[in-house]
Amino acid sequence: MSVLDANAAVTGDACVCDADLNAAPLASPIDTLDPRTRLLAAAAFALVVVGVNAPAALVLALGLAAGLGAAARLSLTGTLRKLAALDGFMVMALITLPFTVPGEAWLSVAGLPASWQGVERAAVILLKGNAVVLAILALVGTMEPVVLGRAMARLGAPEKLVHLYAFTIRYLDVLQREYARLRTAMKARAFSLRADRHTWRSVGWLFGMLMVRSIERAERIMAAMRCRGFDGRLWSLQDDGGFRRTDGVFALASTAGLALLVVVGSL
Amino acid sequence: MTAPLFRLQGICFAYEPGRPVLRDAGFRLDAGERVALVGPNGAGKTTLFHIMVGLLHPSAGVVEAFGTVRRAEKDFREVRARAGILFQDSDDQLFCPTVLEDVAFGPLNLGKSPAEAAGIAKATLESLGLGGFGSRITHKLSGGQKRLVALATVLAMQPDVLLLDEPTNALDAETEERLTGILAALPQAMVIIAHDERFLARLSTRSVRLDGGYLTEATARLS
Ligand SMILES: Nc1ncnc2c1ncn2[C@@H]1O[C@H](COP(=O)(O)OP(=O)(O)OP(=O)(O)O)[C@@H](O)[C@H]1O
Ligand SMILES: [Mg+2]
Numbered sequence: 347m348s349v350l351d352a353n354a355a356v357t358g359d360a361c362v363c364d365a366d367l368n369a370a371p372l373a374s375p376i377d378t379l380d381p382r383t384r385l386l387a388a389a390a391f392a393l394v395v396v397g398v399n400a401p402a403a404l405v406l407a408l409g410l411a412a413g414l415g416a417a418a419r420l421s422l423t424g425t426l427r428k429l430a431a432l433d434g435f436m437v438m439a440l441i442t443l444p445f446t447v448p449g450e451a452w453l454s455v456a457g458l459p460a461s462w463q464g465v466e467r468a469a470v471i472l473l474k475g476n477a478v479v480l481a482i483l484a485l486v487g488t489m490e491p492v493v494l495g496r497a498m499a500r501l502g503a504p505e506k507l508v509h510l511y512a513f514t515i516r517y518l519d520v521l522q523r524e525y526a527r528l529r530t531a532m533k534a535r536a537f538s539l540r541a542d543r544h545t546w547r548s549v550g551w552l553f554g555m556l557m558v559r560s561i562e563r564a565e566r567i568m569a570a571m572r573c574r575g576f577d578g579r580l581w582s583l584q585d586d587g588g589f590r591r592t593d594g595v596f597a598l599a600s601t602a603g604l605a606l607l608v609v610v611g612s613l
Numbered sequence: 614m615t616a617p618l619f620r621l622q623g624i625c626f627a628y629e630p631g632r633p634v635l636r637d638a639g640f641r642l643d644a645g646e647r648v649a650l651v652g653p654n655g656a657g658k659t660t661l662f663h664i665m666v667g668l669l670h671p672s673a674g675v676v677e678a679f680g681t682v683r684r685a686e687k688d689f690r691e692v693r694a695r696a697g698i699l700f701q702d703s704d705d706q707l708f709c710p711t712v713l714e715d716v717a718f719g720p721l722n723l724g725k726s727p728a729e730a731a732g733i734a735k736a737t738l739e740s741l742g743l744g745g746f747g748s749r750i751t752h753k754l755s756g757g758q759k760r761l762v763a764l765a766t767v768l769a770m771q772p773d774v775l776l777l778d779e780p781t782n783a784l785d786a787e788t789e790e791r792l793t794g795i796l797a798a799l800p801q802a803m804v805i806i807a808h809d810e811r812f813l814a815r816l817s818t819r820s821v822r823l824d825g826g827y828l829t830e831a832t833a834r835l836s
Contacts, residue, residue: 490710513708567708568706570705572668573666573698574722575770576632577690581722
């Protein structure tokens with residue numbers, strides 16, 4: 347064992363058998379599914395929910411999504427917080443709907459009539475948004491970004507797109523640190539934001555420098571990858587396996603659930 | 614006499630016209646050698662490495678590697694598989710999310726199966742005393758840890774030649790000592806760029822000096 351890092355003894359040794367990076371100790375039922383199944387199911391769910399307009403069907407959809415969330419063992423508070431952020435944003439946009447959709451008057455604010463139809467329209471949109479986001483959080487949000495990239499690739503997404511995604515994940519943090527480093531370098535020499543020429547010019551240099559450094563780093567990374575035999579294809583260390591029985595069962599259940607949604611929606 | 618692993622003749626190179634970095638540089642590496650490449654900052658040592666593996670192309674001169682003259686990008690593919698280069702900045706080298714995946718990246722590119730590649734990666738990490746690091750996140754390692762993992766990514770390709778650009782930078786004294794032992798025990802020919810003369814004196818069989826664009830044999834002992 348190395349003396350390099352005291353943590354390694356604690357955190358590292360337990361996972362020496364890490365060829366199977368998927369095998370988290372607390373794998374939820376959703377985690378046992380093939381990532382492609384999860385992606386496809388999330389896409390199908392989103393498509394159906396967007397197409398359905400009956401409030402009853404959408405309440406059912408929200409229920410199904412909540413069921414998925416439970417199966418994925420999403421943390422309740424974390425999920426509610428994310429949904430609340432989304433709703434806060436949507437409410438701002440939807441608040442005008444009751445006043446703009448014509449129909450049966452519900453109440454009037456400062457002489458402007460609000461309609462029941464408008465309220466219903468807003469509720470439908472809110473329900474759709476929450477159901478879709480909750481399902482995506484459960485099915486896709488619980489996936490490692492790397493796994494998601496690979497699943498996209500295996501579903502036939504363009505290789506360039508997948509690489510772009512993978513490298514964004516990896517280097518977002520490097521960029522952020524590069525930015526932080528430049529900012530620190532500026533602060534260390536008593537720079538503060540003011541409304542003068544010097545500030546604008548310095549901020550301009552900051553972003554210009556960030557851009558130049560990013561491009562140069564990208565070139566150096568590409569060079570290093572070529573030195574290790576990279577020829578445009580990313581191989582996976584994990585045996586991605588294939589669809590299994592559970593995937594079939596899940597696919598059947600999802601199809602049934604979505605069919606139910608469509609039926610309830612057209613009643 | 615067998616063909617040298619590398620033979621560079623009359624290499625000229627400039628990033629910007631009028632500011633040559635290399636002028637008429639010649640270099641030869643034979644099997645079993647451990648050559649120290651020294652010279653002041655900005656002399657062009659890193660540049661020379663990049664020319665050797667075809668990341669940069671000289672404006673004049675011949676690069677011969679493993680007995681064949683190499684010119685085009687595709688000639689250098691094989692060179693890069695057989696000559697492993699450790700980059701000066703580890704952050705350029707490590708790009709996979711986890712250490713194990715990064716070390717396995719090269720072997721996978723060389724056509725190994727995922728199981729084989731994982732095996733090689735683990736063994737390599739083990740040999741560098743990084744046994745427990747496989748699942749660590751690469752960009753969250755310390756500078757010295759990144760250095761050793763970057764070395765592991767190179768060694769995992771089992772190259773015939775090692776080009777090490779300042780392998781000991783960011784290492785503490787104890788780790789540097791261990792690395793010296795590991796490198797001394799490796800059978801591969803290697804070229805080592807370093808500014809630490811004591812380190813080079815212990816490891817190298819001969820040393821060459823790059824200064825003012827020229828490469829000269831430094832026959833005198835380093836220290
Ligand atoms: N991408 C580049 N564009 C333009 N000039 C460059 C570039 N990279 C390096 N140079 C210049 O080429 C010269 C040689 O650089 P090189 O990195 O090879 O030096 P080095 O010997 O490795 O130095 P050090 O010991 O500091 O690592 C330097 O003068 C440097 O300014
Ligand atoms: Mg250098």
